[in-house]
Amino acid sequence: LALVDAADGADAVRVLTSLAPRPPLSQAAARVPSSAIRDLLALTGSSDVLSLAGGLPALGHVHDPVLATAAARVVDDAEAVQYGTTEGWPPLRRWIARRLSNGSGGVAAAADDVRVTHGSQQAIDLVVRALVDPGDVVVVERPTYLGAVQALAPAAARVHAVPVDADGLDTHLLADALRAGLRPRLCYLAPTFQNPSGVVMSAERRAHLAELASHHGFVVVDDDPYRDLAFSPPPPPLRAWLDPELSVTLGTFSKVLAPGLRVGWVHGPPWLVAALTRLKQATDLHTSTVAQRIVAEVVTPPDWLDGRIGRLVALHRHRAAVLTGALRDRLDGRLHLADARGGMFLWGRLDDDLGLDADALLPGALARGVAFVPGAAFACDDAPSSHLRLCFATLDDDRLTEAAHRLAGAVADAARAGPGAR
Amino acid sequence: LALVDAADGADAVRVLTSLAPRPPLSQAAARVPSSAIRDLLALTGSSDVLSLAGGLPALGHVHDPVLATAAARVVDDAEAVQYGTTEGWPPLRRWIARRLSNGSGGVAAAADDVRVTHGSQQAIDLVVRALVDPGDVVVVERPTYLGAVQALAPAAARVHAVPVDADGLDTHLLADALRAGLRPRLCYLAPTFQNPSGVVMSAERRAHLAELASHHGFVVVDDDPYRDLAFSPPPPPLRAWLDPELSVTLGTFSKVLAPGLRVGWVHGPPWLVAALTRLKQATDLHTSTVAQRIVAEVVTPPDWLDGRIGRLVALHRHRAAVLTGALRDRLDGRLHLADARGGMFLWGRLDDDLGLDADALLPGALARGVAFVPGAAFACDDAPSSHLRLCFATLDDDRLTEAAHRLAGAVADAARAGPGAR
Numbered sequence: 001l002a003l004v005d006a007a008d009g010a011d012a013v014r015v016l017t018s019l020a021p022r023p024p025l026s027q028a029a030a031r032v033p034s035s036a037i038r039d040l041l042a043l044t045g046s047s048d049v050l051s052l053a054g055g056l057p058a059l060g061h062v063h064d065p066v067l068a069t070a071a072a073r074v075v076d077d078a079e080a081v082q083y084g085t086t087e088g089w090p091p092l093r094r095w096i097a098r099r100l101s102n103g104s105g106g107v108a109a110a111a112d113d114v115r116v117t118h119g120s121q122q123a124i125d126l127v128v129r130a131l132v133d134p135g136d137v138v139v140v141e142r143p144t145y146l147g148a149v150q151a152l153a154p155a156a157a158r159v160h161a162v163p164v165d166a167d168g169l170d171t172h173l174l175a176d177a178l179r180a181g182l183r184p185r186l187c188y189l190a191p192t193f194q195n196p197s198g199v200v201m202s203a204e205r206r207a208h209l210a211e212l213a214s215h216h217g218f219v220v221v222d223d224d225p226y227r228d229l230a231f232s233p234p235p236p237p238l239r240a241w242l243d244p245e246l247s248v249t250l251g252t253f254s255k256v257l258a259p260g261l262r263v264g265w266v267h268g269p270p271w272l273v274a275a276l277t278r279l280k281q282a283t284d285l286h287t288s289t290v291a292q293r294i295v296a297e298v299v300t301p302p303d304w305l306d307g308r309i310g311r312l313v314a315l316h317r318h319r320a321a322v323l324t325g326a327l328r329d330r331l332d333g334r335l336h337l338a339d340a341r342g343g344m345f346l347w348g349r350l351d352d353d354l355g356l357d358a359d360a361l362l363p364g365a366l367a368r369g370v371a372f373v374p375g376a377a378f379a380c381d382d383a384p385s386s387h388l389r390l391c392f393a394t395l396d397d398d399r400l401t402e403a404a405h406r407l408a409g410a411v412a413d414a415a416r417a418g419p420g421a422r
Numbered sequence: 423l424a425l426v427d428a429a430d431g432a433d434a435v436r437v438l439t440s441l442a443p444r445p446p447l448s449q450a451a452a453r454v455p456s457s458a459i460r461d462l463l464a465l466t467g468s469s470d471v472l473s474l475a476g477g478l479p480a481l482g483h484v485h486d487p488v489l490a491t492a493a494a495r496v497v498d499d500a501e502a503v504q505y506g507t508t509e510g511w512p513p514l515r516r517w518i519a520r521r522l523s524n525g526s527g528g529v530a531a532a533a534d535d536v537r538v539t540h541g542s543q544q545a546i547d548l549v550v551r552a553l554v555d556p557g558d559v560v561v562v563e564r565p566t567y568l569g570a571v572q573a574l575a576p577a578a579a580r581v582h583a584v585p586v587d588a589d590g591l592d593t594h595l596l597a598d599a600l601r602a603g604l605r606p607r608l609c610y611l612a613p614t615f616q617n618p619s620g621v622v623m624s625a626e627r628r629a630h631l632a633e634l635a636s637h638h639g640f641v642v643v644d645d646d647p648y649r650d651l652a653f654s655p656p657p658p659p660l661r662a663w664l665d666p667e668l669s670v671t672l673g674t675f676s677k678v679l680a681p682g683l684r685v686g687w688v689h690g691p692p693w694l695v696a697a698l699t700r701l702k703q704a705t706d707l708h709t710s711t712v713a714q715r716i717v718a719e720v721v722t723p724p725d726w727l728d729g730r731i732g733r734l735v736a737l738h739r740h741r742a743a744v745l746t747g748a749l750r751d752r753l754d755g756r757l758h759l760a761d762a763r764g765g766m767f768l769w770g771r772l773d774d775d776l777g778l779d780a781d782a783l784l785p786g787a788l789a790r791g792v793a794f795v796p797g798a799a800f801a802c803d804d805a806p807s808s809h810l811r812l813c814f815a816t817l818d819d820d821r822l823t824e825a826a827h828r829l830a831g832a833v834a835d836a837a838r839a840g841p842g843a844r
Contacts, residue, residue, distance in 0.1 A: 029552040059504065067498070068498035071490075071493040071497035075716065078485055080682055081481065081489070083478060118684075121705070121707045122705060130448055131448055154551065219445055245444055279451055281454075283705075284684065285541055288710055290712075290713060294497065
């Protein structure tokens, strides 16, 4: 390796400097796991695997040229393609506040307390950055949304996972932990058609959680992306019970309009949204004005969005029934399922007698041409799980039926091989 | 305050819990300052103040219906409005890699090493999060881009600011500091038509910085949003000199296409872009597929973008001359200016004999109906500054001339009042 004169030019420098050690990543970056779901999707994306793994709403089936017309009109406006405010486009914030105030489970909300984010994932990230110092305790559900696990990782939060049962996060277990000295800064949960479990937290538990939050002074984040995808009306958001100073609600247009627009929002107390605004300014200046205005254009006419949601929910409900039926037909006694009440997912549990982890089932399922997400992905400790998350929203009836058939084949293979073979 | 039974309902809980103390913000959030520019813009936005404070490219004057057509086509495609990959839309990443490889100052780049971000501000935030632990040293220019100061704040970086002269960041001062023991993890700079100073770093200094980076093993971020807005060709990006393992380049479509789309990109070594991808996944899943595809649609036809850039640069050059001429006519000897070489900003310096800080001048200027950004906003320590950042890109000729006239009036007022009056 010749030590040439570095000032001579780029090539010379490059030779000289290939000796430089690679700098280390920050501790925060080193803590962030990749998403098992996304890694899996990358594997299955280009093959003929039937994927129950993703979480794509059936938006192609409620396609509406109104969106394209709005997009053209917005982008043709020179002001709409310029920089915007960090807080979000005021007419959209007003619409969101009205939506929060009216409709199913509405509680009065002011546009001043709404911030538009680049999807609700960004809202999770911002709230965590605003409230969590390294070592702080954050309460989550077990299982919980994978994106929350990822957002919590760089913050070096100490995650305390509280099990979810048929009534949602078990607030009595949380109360025990609080009595024993747990001091959370934050409780993050998705109490309505939870991803992955589909569970709806009962009104009683909601009230109990609010009482605990007030008593111990921690912030509660109600991540509520699936509220509109209800087969029957869920309880009001946690906001209806929480002290407003401790209450954060997240929402998104991704499930009912277009995930590719990346428009979500956060509603919270002034002291917190002020901090979120400064952090968002530092993070990405503001959410795409183009995307915000497209959303505002299409949702403003009365009833358009609700009509679209009605058609989408009818389709999802049908598909949930198709997948549930097909799985029960083919996996009776081997895979336990509750009826879906909304959202996009079934949460199957492999029967204990199979002695089979969902992780161990996955390679065989992929080989048979069906993908799902193993339950361990939704825990914060990667503990083995007999659960499978199965999305009923994306595939059509024939493919859902065929996917259930393939999954049954994979389970049968594994059962035949027995625990020893794994 | 009656202590009612909390389980009775939401209202009762709210009465009981208004006693809860407000939880503290995280240390990271407490460290993030608001943007002086944005606070100022909020003040001037709805009045008849002529604003030289913002940084809006003159995109209204290169308006092209091609954008609206592309937007309609993209949004009409059910796949384009679905979720996308964190890395970014592959055809856009390939286009960016080709652009980096060819054209003025091109150095071969692979699409695999490009990630699409929600504006280049997000790329700064992600790089800082990926590399900087609390207390780590980050070298920046003095003055530097305000958005970088904001992105560095939550990371608790120790910022070491190296003065910029007419040839850019003074690498000899940096070399002295490194010899004296400075150990940066990162050096962030905008060496080409810098915001705010407009300075272009010389090729010699670029080579010297690369040599220092290699010797000491720190990553260099070349934030390069203004390269296309050149009145004459600048030197190649730092990438042409840097060890590829230590070289990060940021770019954006905000200055030449549409800031409201929020599409930027980062190019860097595989070890780093892998970490950026995981962090971005945790932060916002992916950049709007709609925005990415609109960009890709319009930039793909050969020469369309370069034609647009040519018209935009001609207009910017003209406006820079108008503002510079008007300021020199009215503020001869009181405001010192270099000729603009590209970008969007003039960096004026109030004559020492005035004994006047730009901060102190601002209220009088606003009272006379003209806004600018005081130089102190671009330092990391808010030290007083006699500099003003003046954007020449946004206003038309008459308004630029009138703004210069108003600014001269404000300076005359301040000079008359004398230091004692301030």
